[in-house]
Amino acid sequence: FLAKKGRKNVMPPGPLGLPFIGNLHQYDGITPHIYFSKLSKKYGKILSLKLGSSPIVVISSAKLAKEVLKIQDLTFCSRPSFLGQQKLSYNGLDIGFAPYNDYWREMRKICVVHLFSLKKVQSFSPICEDEVSRMIMKISQQAATSQIINLSNLVISLTSTIICRVAFGIRYDEEAHAKRRFDELLAVAQEMMTWFFFTDYFPMFGWLDKLFGNISRLEKDCKDFDEFYEELIDQHLNPNKPKSMEGVIIDLLLQLKKEKSNPIDLTVDNIKAILMDIFVGGTDTSAAAVVWAMSALIKNPKVMKKVQEEIRKSIGTKGFVNEDDVQNMPYFKAVIKETFRLYPPAPLLIPRETMKKSTLEGYEIQPGTIIHVNSWAIARDPEIWENPEEFIPERFLNSDIDFKGQDFELLPFGAGRRGCPDLSFEFVSTSIALGVATMDLMLSNLLYAFDWELPCGMKKEDIDTDVMPGITMH
Numbered sequence: 001f002l003a004k005k006g007r008k009n010v011m012p013p014g015p016l017g018l019p020f021i022g023n024l025h026q027y028d029g030i031t032p033h034i035y036f037s038k039l040s041k042k043y044g045k046i047l048s049l050k051l052g053s054s055p056i057v058v059i060s061s062a063k064l065a066k067e068v069l070k071i072q073d074l075t076f077c078s079r080p081s082f083l084g085q086q087k088l089s090y091n092g093l094d095i096g097f098a099p100y101n102d103y104w105r106e107m108r109k110i111c112v113v114h115l116f117s118l119k120k121v122q123s124f125s126p127i128c129e130d131e132v133s134r135m136i137m138k139i140s141q142q143a144a145t146s147q148i149i150n151l152s153n154l155v156i157s158l159t160s161t162i163i164c165r166v167a168f169g170i171r172y173d174e175e176a177h178a179k180r181r182f183d184e185l186l187a188v189a190q191e192m193m194t195w196f197f198f199t200d201y202f203p204m205f206g207w208l209d210k211l212f213g214n215i216s217r218l219e220k221d222c223k224d225f226d227e228f229y230e231e232l233i234d235q236h237l238n239p240n241k242p243k244s245m246e247g248v249i250i251d252l253l254l255q256l257k258k259e260k261s262n263p264i265d266l267t268v269d270n271i272k273a274i275l276m277d278i279f280v281g282g283t284d285t286s287a288a289a290v291v292w293a294m295s296a297l298i299k300n301p302k303v304m305k306k307v308q309e310e311i312r313k314s315i316g317t318k319g320f321v322n323e324d325d326v327q328n329m330p331y332f333k334a335v336i337k338e339t340f341r342l343y344p345p346a347p348l349l350i351p352r353e354t355m356k357k358s359t360l361e362g363y364e365i366q367p368g369t370i371i372h373v374n375s376w377a378i379a380r381d382p383e384i385w386e387n388p389e390e391f392i393p394e395r396f397l398n399s400d401i402d403f404k405g406q407d408f409e410l411l412p413f414g415a416g417r418r419g420c421p422d423l424s425f426e427f428v429s430t431s432i433a434l435g436v437a438t439m440d441l442m443l444s445n446l447l448y449a450f451d452w453e454l455p456c457g458m459k460k461e462d463i464d465t466d467v468m469p470g471i472t473m474h
């Protein structure tokens with residue numbers, strides 16, 4: 001028995017670890033959200049464990065998420081410094097992996113004010129619409145000859161094409177070498193960001209990373225990225241660049257660098273680091289969400305039929321669903337929310353690190369502790385959600401719960417000062433924000449234009465829903 005008062009100085013409960021390695025031998029690094037969720041059933045909504053020398057606390061309730069992301073946001077708003085993430089972000093010169101400090105505050109302001117202002121995001125809409133209609137055309141051609149469509153590949157390729165156009169003003173031909181190179185770089189970034197480096201958990205044994213070739217691989221990947229950015233920057237500095245390259249994100253950043261009007265003098269490395277955030281944050285997340293949505297719909301044919309009826313009734317013979325049309329489709333919006341609930345693209349958000357000593361549920365949390373908010377587990381908590389494992393969009397039809405970071409039972413974009421910058425548009429419908437708008441457009445048009453079924457001989461139980469490693473859940 002531990003009275004709340006008596007818990008002082010005690011870490012939250014958790015599995016017993018071994019000396020030196022802690023719980024590393026039990027840890028599932030591929031699906032950590034599921035591993036933590038199982039632990040929370042045994043140890044509670046706040047639990048702790050140790051990976052090597054790193055203390056970790058996992059939160060699995062809406063109430064505690066509110067405590068961490070809102071009430072004590074300032075205490076819990078730094079980021080741990082993992083080797084792969086640090087190297088890829090030019091030592092935290094980006095926004096997502098930067099520690100909480102004045103630099104991060106300024107960079108985030110630049111991003112929100114200049115790169116993702118409402119006007120800017122709206123100007124991206126014709127690009128998204130153009131790319132989605134090209135995708136629909138491509139599927140039509142393949143369907144006409146009864147070819148099987150690999151939807152995951154198509155959707156990932158589409159989001160990366162959109163980001164390339166929005167960020168660099170370049171439309172890579174799908175088969176082109178440059179496009180393949182970009183997609184490969186993205187896949188490598190995902191892998192390196194969650195790669196196991198000894199340095200992260202056993203700093204004294206960092207030399208093992210060298211021995212096992214982890215460092216040379218990481219350095220090679222960073223070099224590849226760097227060359228890619230350099231080429232892009234050179235293209236944008238060319239006074240004879242094509243018109244399509246003007247006013248895009250990289251151009252805006254180069255302009256800000258030249259103007260020197262910000263408290264931070266932007267360097268080329270700052271620009272490269274921000275580009276990395278935009279690639280990784282902007283491409284993977286909405287693509288993963290669309291693939292999960294389609295998988296859920298294929299498994300739930302009644303929901304598929306109902307949402308298609310809504311879209312087709314609303315759009316009629318217009319031929320294409322535009323961004324504004326979606327606002328008049330409550331069931332479609334509920335399908336999006338239900339997808340975010342069951343399949344949040346970043347199930348553990350991006351890990352936080354405590355800035356100072358604090359107390360959570362009477363437990364003392366030391367500075368430098370890594371905090372995981374298990375948004376995946378919270379969104380399946382039977383104390384909050386009825387039949388939590390079922391895909392039932394109807395639950396959102398008469399509910400005010402939204403995903404803008406105010407309702408802590410549904411946190412696909414995180415919340416608080418480190419929440420996804422899309423949330424800075426709290427005063428605007430989130431569908432205007434780039435990630436959701438892309439997702440709305442892709443999914444609504446896929447459902448409007450085609451009837452979907454699994455390849456011949458495949459049953460819905462055969463759909464492989466095993467998760468691949470990475471911050472984003474593919």
Ligand code: HEM
Nearest residue numbers: 095096281282285286346349350413414415418419420435
């Ligand atoms: C469906 C689309 C998206 C989802 C589900 C998503 C989700 C997330 C999540 C969960 C976080 C961490 C929040 C936290 O720690 O509380 C985050 C942070 C971030 N996201 Fe997104 N995101 C999406 C789209 C985008 C887009 C389109 C961009 C930019 C082009 C972007 C850029 C970022 C950045 C820079 C951060 C780091 C914020 C910080 O640490 O201050 N995301 N996002």
